[in-house]
Amino acid sequence: MHRTTRTRLAPERTLERTSMQNTLFTESGFAIIAQVVSDADCHVASAQITPADAGSGGSRCLLPMAWCSSMVQRLRLHPIVSAFIPPGAVAVQFTYFEKSVSRNWLVPWHQDLSIPVAERVNESSLRGWSNKEGMPFVQAPVAVLEQMVAVRLHLDECSPHDGPLRVIAGSHVLGVIAPQDEHAIRKARTEVVCAAERGAAVIMRPLLLHGSSKASGASRRRVLHFLFGPPTLPFGLRWHHAV
DSSP states (O other), X not given: OOOOOOOOOOHHHHHHHHHHHHHHHHHHSEEEESOSSOXXXXXXXXXXXXXXXXXXXXXXXXXXXXXXXXXXXXXXXXXXXXXXXXXTOEEEEEEEEEEESTTOOOEEXXXXXXXXXXXXXXXXXXXXXXXXXXXXXXXXXXXXXXXXXXXXXXXXXXXXXXXXXXXXXXXXXXXXXXXXXXXXXXXXXXXXEXXXXXXXXXXXXXXXXXXXXXXXXXXXXXXXXXXXXXXXXXXXXXXXXXX
């Protein structure tokens, strides 16, 4: 019987690889990290999640749950993932995405500009107020968005046929992109399909231009999307929930 063995990198090799990945992350705005959690961990996390309704792609209200907080701590302690999370950052949102044949959907090209806050603040410079699943959201100032990072943990293998995340490398350095400029930016920069194995993580900046197509296969793509941000916000804003 053939057995596959995995060689654990020496600490100095891990640091070297992490340094190279951070350099690429700074330039491109995203990174794909393999084997962040095991198959067993994926199975345990899957058991905690209520499947999404047929008309829904998932839920963004799960951060207060104990198992979510535990996963946040695991990401903070991971020898590679932790290097991408800014010092002092707190987890401010956890979103569960599910895509399959019965729950198939596409996401147009966009940037993640809105953040969940505790309440509305009377500040004229704040825009894009909305309410999602009982939480107030507002478009964050660029200075805040530039400090934020998302960690997308894959509970299932995500091939190019499973509607994976697509990103425009390097677009995160352009600030908030006007709709009329999006097409030209996509033509001028490289589009990357972020296929990922089960247990892998895609780490990205919210200002990165990204989207996804519908799944063309018969598989199931479940993603745990953790958003980390600075502990304090300007204009008297407060996070809706922070871990």
